[in-house]
Amino acid sequence: xxxxxxxxSDVSRAEEIKNQANEAFKAHRYxxxxxxxxxxxxxxxxxxxxxxxxxxxxTKLEEYGSAIQDATKAIEVDPKYSKACFIY
Numbered sequence: 001x002x003x004x005x006x007x008x009s010d011v012s013r014a015e016e017i018k019n020q021a022n023e024a025f026k027a028h029r030y031x032x033x034x035x036x037x038x039x040x041x042x043x044x045x046x047x048x049x050x051x052x053x054x055x056x057x058x059t060k061l062e063e064y065g066s067a068i069q070d071a072t073k074a075i076e077v078d079p080k081y082s083k084a085c086f087i088y
Contacts, residue, residue: 014043018050025057033057048078 021036037054044050055070074081 010043014040014047014050017043018047018053021053021057025053025060028060030057030060034061046077048074048081049083051077052081052083 017036017040021033021040024030024033024036034054034057037050037057040047040050041054051070051074055067055074058064058067058070071085074083075085
């Protein structure tokens with residue numbers, strides 16, 4: 001079982017990686033953004049923002065099946081996160 005200390009550091013690291021992914025997205029480097037969002041998800045899969053952001057990056061690359069899967073997961077993780085619904 002992971003310790004609370006490790007969980008906290010994973011969450012912090014995931015946020016750092018998400019910020020890097022956001023910068024890649026803004027620079028239109030969508031493939032790199034997807035890779036970085038994936039790393040953030042691996043550290044903290046319970047953050048709907050990471051799933052929704054990766055979904056949008058997939059949309060920019062016209063990878064619609066992957067975009068729908070990620071948007072669906074974002075809604076599963078947080079049904080109140082309305083931004084994920086707009087990706088559909």
